[in-house]
C-alpha cells in the first residue's frame with residue numbers, strides 16, 4: 187500500500203515536470219519562430235549546423251547526469267528538427283494537393299462524367315491507336331456497355347525507339363471522331379510540352395505517362411491549361427514523389443488532376459509491374475485528388491485483370507482503367523495483355539456485379 191502511495195507521488199512529481207517541459211518546449215518554440223522571422227528578414231538559411239553544434243557542445247559541458255550526454259544530444263537533435271519545421275512557412279508545410287490544405291474531395295469533370303464524387307467508373311480503350319476501324323470497334327463495344335471514358339495512345343513512349351511510336355495527331359483525330367460518334371470522352375497521352383495546346387482540341391483529359399511523371403516542364407505546361415490531367419505514377423516513383431509531381435501541376439493553377447496507380451518496378455517478375463494497391467488509400471488520405479488504378483499495366487496479365495480490378499474497387503479507387511483491342515494478337519503494342527471484345531464484355535459484366543455488391 188505504502189509502496190503504491192510512493193509510486194503515485196513520484197508519478198505526480200513526474201507529471202509536474204512533464205507540464206513544465208511542455209511549457210518550456212512551447213516557450214522555446216515561440217522564440218524559435220521569432221528567430222525564423224528574423225532569418226527571413228535577413229535572407230539567412232533556416233538550418234544552421236554551426237549553431238546546432240554550439241548547443242550540443244554546451245549540453246556536453248553542463249551535463250552531470252544521470253542521462254548520458256549522447257542521450258541528451260539525441261533528444262536535442264529532435265528538438266532542432268521540430269524547431270526547423272516550426273520555422274517553415276505554411277506553404278511548405280501543406281502542399282496544395284494535400285488534404286491538410288483542402289479536406290473535401292476534388293471532383294474532376296470529364297465531359298459528362300464526374301470522377302472522385304464517390305461513384306466508381308471505368309476507363310477503357312486500346313493501348314495504342316492503330317486504325318479508325320480498330321478504335322471504332324472498341325468505342326462501339328464500350329457504348330454497348332454504357333461506358334463513356336475512352337483511353338487510347340496516339341503518342342507512344344516505347345522502350346525501344348524502333349517500336350511503333352504511335353500515329354500522333356492522326357491518332358488523336360481518330361479518337362475524337364469515334365468519341366463524337368458514340369458520345370465518349372478521350373483520354374490520351376501527350377509527350378511534348380509543345381503539343382499540349384494543339385492537343386486540347388482533341389482530348390478531354392491529357393494523360394501524363396509514367397515515364398514523364400517527373401518531366402517538370404511538361405507538368406508545368408499542363409498545369410497552365412484548363413483541361414483535366416491524368417497523372418500516372420512513375421515506374422519507380424515513391425508515393426511522395428508522385429504527390430510532388432501532382433503538386434507541380436496544381437502549383438500552376440490546374441487542380442483538375444486524377445492520380446493513376448499503374449504498378450511499380452520491383453524484383454517480382456510474375457507480373458509486369460507490382461500493383462501497389464495500398465497506394466490507393468494512402469493517396470486518398472494524403473491528397474484530395476481522385477485515384478484510378480490501371481490494371482493492365484500493373485499486372486501485364488489478362489488473367490489478373492479481374493481480381494486486380496475488384497481489389498481496386500474494394501479498396502476505394504475512383505475508377506479502373508484497362509485495355510481493350512478487337513484483335514490483341516495483332517496489336518502493335520501490349521499484345522499479350524489487352525482483352526478482346528468478348529473478354530472485355532465478360533470483364534465488365536463481372537465487375538459491374540461486383541461494384542453493385544460493394545455499394546449495397
Ligand SMILES: C=C(O[C@@H]1C=C(C(=O)O)C=C[C@H]1O)C(=O)O
Pocket residue numbers: 218221232233234235237238241265266267269270
Ligand atoms: C532556432 C534556430 O534555427 C535552427 C534551430 C535551432 C534550434 O532549435 O536550436 C538551431 C539552429 C537552426 O538549425 C537558430 O538558428 O537559432
